[in-house]
Amino acid sequence: MNWDLLFQLMINGIIVGLLYGVVAMCFVLIYKSTQVVNFAQGEFLVLGAWVCWFFVMKWQLPFVLAFLFAMAFMTVFGILVQMVILRPLIGEPIISVIMVTIGLSIFMQALMNWVFGNSAERFPSVFGDETISIGGLQVETAYLMSLVLSLVVMGLFYYFFKFSRYGLAMRATAFNQQVAQSLGISVKQVFAMAWAISALVSCIAGVVLGLVNAVSNSLAIIGIKVFPAVIVGGLDSIVGAVIGGVIIGILENLAEFFDGQFFHIGNMYTVAPFYVLIIILMIRPYGLFGTKDIERI
Template identity: 35%
Template sequence: MSYFIELIVSGLAVGAIYGLVAMGFAVIYKATGIVNFAQGEMGMLTAYTTWSIAVTLGTGGILTVLIAIVVGALLGLICERLIMRPMLGEPVLSVVLVTVGLAVVLRSIVTIIWGASPHKFEVAGADRIVDIGGIGMRVSQIGVLVTLLVALAGFWFFLRHSRFGVAMRAVAADEKTARLMGVSTARVQAVAWASASGLAGLAGALFAVIYGLTPTVFELGLKAFPATVLGGFDSVLGSGFSGLLIGVVENLVGGYLPSTLKEISGFVLILVVLMVRPFGLFGEKRIERV
């Protein structure tokens, strides 16, 4: 029984990281209608940049988190302004392919600057074990769970009760009508990219603190993608919660079944769910008149 609980707890920790990345996928899709396939690479580049700054300045845990958010948001703004904004009005497929190209470029930049060798991302106190009901958890694992909950609460308030959040929802519902009402779609897109990249950067840095920093951090995007599909592309909060579910399922499969099945467990889960709810667990069913 204790082994089962340990798998659940560790699955929640990695699921929280998936949830942060998945929320980024959903934010961009909700504001622009496209899927950013460079989400994992943006998190990886932010993690490496944050690591370099943390090593140079000797920052603590909270400051490291703030640096990751700021670096990630700046990276998102740069990518949006220089690469994505010129693509406004272009076919969706063309824009999606641009994000694929961006992913390859960011991956190459990391390898060129930092190399392929793994690094230890040390943050004071992150590896300390805390006993919770007989289950030992590292401070870093508790921290990532708290971070996801704070992000979920923050985005719930932002989307429901802020003017800009309402504007983002309006653009997602009907972009042309939102423009006629005076909403700046370019500004909404910029904020969406900054927010999504900040979430990805935060997830990448936290993952590196817990599991180490390697060029394979970009795979977080691939592993978190099922959480966005499961939660619903138009549901930012649902994507975050679904990340927890994907993490737990993945850990349980890896603990009780052959390890080769662990990598595909998330995709198998979304296949099963989508056959019942094609719009995801938390997504809204769209009705179109013909």
């Protein structure tokens, strides 16, 4: 058994898993606030990456400035999506809202194909090609920066929900919308804020993935790959989203290792998270950290 390769893949799994956890938090944030699963989350991620790439390559802006502009753009975009598309559906059946997010996903895919094309594009070298040795293994600087950004975003999430006024308002709205309104909290503003933050964080994740790999519309598949992490951790748990992301990241890389070393099936890296998704739904459908709903008749 190639232990060096296994260790390398485990390190990659943790780094990628933390990034999955960041995207999973976006799912949880919107679900906790609005009880809606956003199936256009992957397209949010891709749009943020494309906008940053456009500012860098077409407008020749420095990467840091382009990154800030892209985050501002996606924040406004998230607010507009909530206000223009989703706010008129308040009070409608949840399945109607979910179908709208699926339609939004398809529309955004078509629009990005038209505007940016189907080919993959790379950012100019931001961090260089340097590598850092960790336990004798060489890790690219871009991967380490993605790890740092993931940890920073998670820390900001924790501070926002634990100590900020708006974070407490979002927690109250997630607990009970009617009680939150009786306390003077604007539920509409909370909904808009949830979508804005979700779009902003998706932009960060998309740019990081674009730096590590390349920017292409195929990155939208991350939205589907992260869904098992959301279910494993619990659809209403921020902590569960992070842990679920790490579990799925490690599981993917373990599946790739054992497939390459022993099974030679060829697609275990892709399908392994969804096997776990099915098992979790059968055994613990509310996830490892999700809230178990108890209905009394």
